[in-house]
Amino acid sequence: MSEYQAPAKDMLFVIRDLAELSEINKLPGFEDATADLVEAVLEEAAQLAGEVIAPTNVLGDVQGTRVENGQVIVPREFTAVYRQFIEGGWGGIAQSAEIGGQGLPYLLGLAVEEMWQSANLSWSLCPLLSQGAARAIETHGTDALKSLVLEKMVAGEWTGTMNLTEPQAGSDLAAVRSQAVPDGDGYRVTGQKIFITWGDHDMTENVIHLVLARVSGAPEGVRGLSLFAVPKNQINGDGSVGEHNNVTVVSVEHKLGIHGSPTCVMAFEDARGYLIGELNKGLACMFTMMNHARLGVGLEGVAISERAYQLARDYAKERVQGRAPGHSGRVSIIHHPDVRRMLMSMKCQIEAMRSVAYVVGGHLDRAHHDPDDKRRAGQMARVDLLTPVVKGWCTETAQLLTSVGLQVHGGMGYVEETGAAQYFRDARITTIYEGTTSIQALDLVGRKILRDGGQACNELVSDIRETDKELAQSGDALSGIRSGLKEGCDALVTSVEWLLANHEADANIPGAVSFNLLMLMGTVVGGWQMARAALKASEYLASGAPDKDFYEAKIISACFYAEQIMPLAGAYQRAVESGSATTMSLSEDQF
């Protein structure tokens, strides 16, 4: 049950052929990142994920975490795995070499991150957050702070967290009340934070908390928020760990899933903190971390769906039940058309999601490392546009796919020991943390579409139309894929035009249509990447490349997506065009 085989072949294909590794490979600093190196790294990571990390998944779910004497205790096996992970240098794989990382592309970092997430989602959250925190400090921290903590964080000797939420301040960070008071060359931070993932644990000797708080006299709302690095234990001048810093874990939550990941209530009481970035610009600094974290959480949707798929597929091949057309005697259930429909729907959407997430990862590498300012800006515009889509669409889709994975098992799926239920429970957090789907959808509509009058979206559409041209030239074999993509793209264009034309007349429209527009864009962009994949696969097949089975399956997968998933685009479009009137009609009492 805990077996997991990383889909390294598909990952390599996406990295190489869709996210255009060869372009990234040309960027300064990434000259070593050849396809061969990527393949070798994926292979090594796959081994660690499958043989070391994956076997700890169930015990994390069963044992969970607990607070003992003011300290969170995680399963002992987690610590052993973590040691092996940081000794292999995996913690800093995509961090720059100057601060002790491996200096590999973020794109490759995403692929190996998917493996950790599939292997043990709960455990993987610890390095994910640590890397995000290190990145925020690297970008915005003072040199003093960097020299104090960064090397240890990148190496994974210390971990990091994000401390945003307070009981009254969830999606609404303007309501944050935690306080910071200047003290010498630093600050003293006081407040209570909730829902802090890996807020405390016993795997490392220190934890660096990134905490949003207000300095007295700061403006109200989000413009008065500053960001502080607050270590669990104080750090001596020589970098060693000193006294406890009055950072206390109050409790861990009793959750639906990710039981192996301690979700903490944290109390800070006059805890020594270091300002990160400028005063009152904390939110912007946090967003450095949050954009990566949002891509990472979107990727969790891919990863947990992949794991659920593998379990369901293996069960479907083994479980004998009933008879099927064209087969004599009882058959394994993979021969039943409706079971195949379920597996195909998982397979094609997982591949689509993976492609979109990695392609955005590739854009991010170029947005950071392309020497040309204008190209960098263009790449960043695409990253900005699609980050909420990766987060929102991949995680929403993961709800459906982990549910289908459970369904394939019939009654056994409902029994916890089978394992399908854990993936279903674990997946459920992904549409919530790092900004709910509502928040992603508002980000997409407000900041990423309306703010530039749809320009970044238009550029996306013209890239999709380029693929349409390629499909037109590729002959009849891919005509179903082409018509599906065209239909989806038209629905996207019409919906965005509708939004641009109507949003000023009614302030409720952006919010009311945002979810459907996000799902529409995800569906279309997913289909676009599957169409690109089918084009590449056709080329490989025409050239007589090896792995014929893989490329044929890729084309079938793209066909299934075009036939059974892309038609949702029209439904989303219709929902968008219905606007806000009906949604907003009822009085509170009428609900």
Place this chain on the structure above:
Amino acid sequence: MSEYQAPAKDMLFVIRDLAELSEINKLPGFEDATADLVEAVLEEAAQLAGEVIAPTNVLGDVQGTRVENGQVIVPREFTAVYRQFIEGGWGGIAQSAEIGGQGLPYLLGLAVEEMWQSANLSWSLCPLLSQGAARAIETHGTDALKSLVLEKMVAGEWTGTMNLTEPQAGSDLAAVRSQAVPDGDGYRVTGQKIFITWGDHDMTENVIHLVLARVSGAPEGVRGLSLFAVPKNQINGDGSVGEHNNVTVVSVEHKLGIHGSPTCVMAFEDARGYLIGELNKGLACMFTMMNHARLGVGLEGVAISERAYQLARDYAKERVQGRAPGHSGRVSIIHHPDVRRMLMSMKCQIEAMRSVAYVVGGHLDRAHHDPDDKRRAGQMARVDLLTPVVKGWCTETAQLLTSVGLQVHGGMGYVEETGAAQYFRDARITTIYEGTTSIQALDLVGRKILRDGGQACNELVSDIRETDKELAQSGDALSGIRSGLKEGCDALVTSVEWLLANHEADANIPGAVSFNLLMLMGTVVGGWQMARAALKASEYLASGAPDKDFYEAKIISACFYAEQIMPLAGAYQRAVESGSATTMSLSEDQF
């Protein structure tokens, strides 16, 4: 959190105005079932559900059940609630008066059943199964058996179960191996059964198991299955409970949800059994029970969604977070358009599902009680057509809606103590037991559409077209609802015609398209009932009836369904028309 207020007003509206209580009221035996009586019964049931049953829901989830000394122990509070339930005569509310029931319409029975299910799904399964078992014995049992067990079962003094599944025989009942050997005027039953809901408990002194088994020499497959009533404890000649009958509970499953419902592994060893119906006709007898049970499980989808909706709605009215267009200061989240979208999508689909389930319940009353043979057959054809739709579509939709209910709570939704997670976990069984969605979809396509060449479906469509005519006559106010219904109905017609035209050419087509066709039919029939509801509501409003708020909300709800849910019909149609080729293309190794 455990508060539950039965939506008695909506229930009464559906019973009276959509399921046409006035027609049922004319049938022999149901003359007393007036709208006033229905209202009074609903009110009494709502009180029991809200004040007595609902408060036991969380403790059932937390305490679960266990086996002690060969006996399942359920939470003590369940037994107290059960006593109160049977003392009120609720166990036999829709059973005929001759056998000790209340003799009320099945339609009314459904409504009160929805209340028990919303209040505590786990607990409600016990009376649900007992009533089904009693119904099978009433219909197919010998007079001797009936006089031995029926009165006690209808009164609820003893409960009943369905024992179908064995480890190798889930959806595939042909593989059942349990044996029955003639012994005097009865049989001795031996075998192991799994997934037996409420297979044992300590609420009553006896449990009557309905067990599928083979008598030696019986034909292979489902045509060799016979049905036996096997009591947990033997029954003496005077009806009192005698010695243990070698029916043992081996264990209870550790499940994702419905923790308060013991899911048992049962062992029968030479246990005394009574044949029900003819030898080797066991499956047909079991289906008597199963059709009711399937409607009942479909209703569970409605009930658990309703409970999830109430929790989410109340949270959305209370939780203050962020700012919304047109409001000054921070607002409760129900003012955010995307939260409203979530609540509206729950509300309108719950109302649609309830309407469809109850309307089928009304047809079932007429199918059993109409004095006219032809009308009875017509009503039964509609029941047969829509039973798999109610089971499959309502439970699949419940997965989405309980998930949305959790989402409305943001991070709090993922914390178990909030309660939203329990509904999400509990709901997950409903697409699995009493026949998975795959089985329902195959039943719909094979037995209910292809077998009669689409006739029952055509009759459904012509009834939908009648509603279209009424909408056309009702003026512009309902034009959006009308166009939604027309579009959905066209998609249904086209899809069924496609199936009829193509299924013979490819034996995989029925299975490959079945799920999408089931969801399509559910979506359209749900929209049809919402359109009928809007017509009725308009009439009430035009006549100046009280409850203006309720009727206005009903029309808005129907509009939202037409705008945001009905467009899915086109997507399902497209998936149906894609047939089976892509679905069946991959080799096993390519998955």
